[in-house]
Amino acid sequence: MPKLIRRFIGILLLSSILILLINVITCVVLIAHYATDTNTSPYKIAQQTANALHERPDGVYVLSENAATQLHTSGAWALLIDNSSRSVVWKTHNVPASIPYHYTLSDIATISTGYLDSYPTYVGAHDKGIVVLGFPRDSFWKHSQPSWNYRFISDFPQIILSILCINIVLILGIYVIANMKLLTSINPITKGIQRLSDGERVHIPETGALSEIAAHINSTSDILQQQKEQLRRKETARANWIAGVSHDIRTPLSMVMGYAGQLENSSHLLQEERNCAATIMAQSERIKNLINDLNLASKLEYNMQPLMKKEENVVAVVRHVVVDFMNMGLPSGFSITWDTKESLSVCTSIIDKELLQRAISNLIWNSIVHNEYGCTIYTSVCKDDTHCIIRVEDNGVGVSDEQLEMLNHTPHYMICDTSTSEQRHGLGLLIVEQIIDAHSGSVEISKSEHGGFMTTLELPLILPH
Numbered sequence: 223m224p225k226l227i228r229r230f231i232g233i234l235l236l237s238s239i240l241i242l243l244i245n246v247i248t249c250v251v252l253i254a255h256y257a258t259d260t261n262t263s264p265y266k267i268a269q270q271t272a273n274a275l276h277e278r279p280d281g282v283y284v285l286s287e288n289a290a291t292q293l294h295t296s297g298a299w300a301l302l303i304d305n306s307s308r309s310v311v312w313k314t315h316n317v318p319a320s321i322p323y324h325y326t327l328s329d330i331a332t333i334s335t336g337y338l339d340s341y342p343t344y345v346g347a348h349d350k351g352i353v354v355l356g357f358p359r360d361s362f363w364k365h366s367q368p369s370w371n372y373r374f375i376s377d378f379p380q381i382i383l384s385i386l387c388i389n390i391v392l393i394l395g396i397y398v399i400a401n402m403k404l405l406t407s408i409n410p411i412t413k414g415i416q417r418l419s420d421g422e423r424v425h426i427p428e429t430g431a432l433s434e435i436a437a438h439i440n441s442t443s444d445i446l447q448q449q450k451e452q453l454r455r456k457e458t459a460r461a462n463w464i465a466g467v468s469h470d471i472r473t474p475l476s477m478v479m480g481y482a483g484q485l486e487n488s489s490h491l492l493q494e495e496r497n498c499a500a501t502i503m504a505q506s507e508r509i510k511n512l513i514n515d516l517n518l519a520s521k522l523e524y525n526m527q528p529l530m531k532k533e534e535n536v537v538a539v540v541r542h543v544v545v546d547f548m549n550m551g552l553p554s555g556f557s558i559t560w561d562t563k564e565s566l567s568v569c570t571s572i573i574d575k576e577l578l579q580r581a582i583s584n585l586i587w588n589s590i591v592h593n594e595y596g597c598t599i600y601t602s603v604c605k606d607d608t609h610c611i612i613r614v615e616d617n618g619v620g621v622s623d624e625q626l627e628m629l630n631h632t633p634h635y636m637i638c639d640t641s642t643s644e645q646r647h648g649l650g651l652l653i654v655e656q657i658i659d660a661h662s663g664s665v666e667i668s669k670s671e672h673g674g675f676m677t678t679l680e681l682p683l684i685l686p687h
Contacts, residue, residue: 227405230398230401231394234393234394234397235390238390262296264298264342264355265344267296268345268346268355269347270289270346271289271292271293271300271346271353271355272347272348272352272353273346274286274288275302275312275348275353283302283311283312285300285314290314293314293355296357297357298355299318300317300353301317301356302348302351302352302354303325303330303351303354304350304351305351307324308324308326308327308330309324309325310324318341318356320339321338321356330352333354334352335364336364337364341357341358342356342357342359342361342362342363342364343357403431404430406430407433407436408432411432411435411436411439414426414436414443415439423447424439425443426439468516471509471513472510472513475513478506479503479507479510482499482500482502482503482506483499483503485502486500515650515653518580518653519656529577529660531573531661532572532573532575533571533684534570534571534573534578535569535570536571536603536681537562537566537567537569537603539578539579540562540582540601540603540612541562542579543582544560544586544601547583547586553590553596555597556590556593556596557599558586558600558601559598559600560601561600561601561602561613562601562602563604566603566604569603569604569605569683570610570683571610571661571681571682571683571684572661572684573661574657574660577657577660578657578661581653581658581679582612582614584650584651584653584654585614585650585654585677586599586601586614587650588650588651588677589614589616589674589675592618592675593619597616597618597674598616598617598672599614599615599616600613600614600615600616600617601613601614607683608682609663609680609682609683610681610682611679612679612680612681613676613678614677614679615670615671615672615674615675615676616670616672616674616676617670617672617673618673618674619674620673620674620675621669621675626667626668629651651667651677654677654679658679658681661681661682662681663681664680665678665679
């Protein structure tokens with residue numbers, strides 16, 4: 223609202239200044255258009271006529287041809303009043319009949335400052351008297367009694383400035399009062415939009431000049447709340463479906479795995495039949511792991527997985543996972559290397575130890591699964607000023623730039639191999655991202671300096687006390 227008020231006032235002031243400038247320029251142009259030229263001023267013409275009027279030796283007055291032409295052009299008439307007799311001793315032929323021929327001193331004073339029989343008159347000094355010029359009644363307006371107080375003249379600039387300021391204040395007051403209803407209706411709308419962006423339910427009173435906008439915001443809020451509720455129900459149904467299916471599959475799967483294990487170890491079956499039972503056992507184990515991954519991913523996505531966070535040494539946690547893989551025995555063609563500097567023994571962060579171990583295990587298995595011809599897996603821990611940094615990389619087949627782009631911008635549960643023998647659902651990387659996100663960390667997938675695939679995990683560093 224303050225920004226809007228400042229904008230309104232700025233526009234108003236700018237408009238007022240522009241209007242004032244336009245008015246001043248217009249006045250100047252009009253005055254210049256109607257102003258009398260110095261050479262055609264009635265006072266100037268009167269004096270020029272007096273100078274051009276000469277007396278001949280025989281006592282007759284003669285007006286020069288130029289002066290006569292100028293009088294004719296101006297539509298004026300002229301007469302000469304003698305100093306001693308105060309009577310007209312010379313006149314032009316077009317003097318109106320109502321003009322008197324004898325004048326008193328007060329008449330002459332009136333003629334010099336005002337009008338004669340409603341004709342604007344101007345006088346010029348002559349050796350024998352005064353020359354009086356009369357112009358048409360609608361030609362000039364004379365302010366016959368000019369008299370101004372000196373203090374008023376000296377204070378005139380301050381008076382004009384004060385009047386201008388008062389006018390501006392009055393205009394601003396009228397403008398603000400006229401728009402106050404509009405301004406007060408903007409405040410709830412702006413607050414409603416802010417709450418709308420936070421996902422809250424909004425209801426703005428649908429009154430005032432902006433009632434239509436308020437109604438649309440209320441309608442938008444209702445639609446967003448409905449969509450939010452529908453999405454919540456869908457996600458709840460999906461989570462419940464995954465949990466229910468997982469629970470329903472576990473019991474028959476346990477029976478299948480139990481009988482498959484018995485058949486695999488039975489001495490009454492042929493070796494080929496025991497191999498088939500071993501295949502059933504292995505695929506059942508993959509189904510079991512998939513179910514566990516689905517449950518964990520679902521719980522992490524909806525924050526249903528309880529996190530047992532506490533301060534842990536990340537170096538020790540990652541080293542424990544590496545040692546377990548070494549002791550377990552890696553498939554043929556694979557090896558794992560602990561690539562952490564010996565000088566780094568402690569890197570503390572607040573973590574759920576079991577979940578972080580699960581994330582590291584998923585990354586190591588990812589390298590094993592995606593390199594059928596074997597590779598060396600490098601695990602390392604380092605730190606900077608703010609983060610513990612974990613890297614799991616290999617020197618295997620790696621990924622192309624297109625695959626790397628897809629891995630960084632595609633949900634990993636959508637990624638699947640075309641191989642029918644070793645289908646990979648992609649939940650491993652998804653779970654890694656969810657686990658690290660639950661720890662306020664970040665995951666970056668890139669190419670390894672060893673030529674293969676690298677995943678970098680960053681966790682907030684806790685400085686030692």
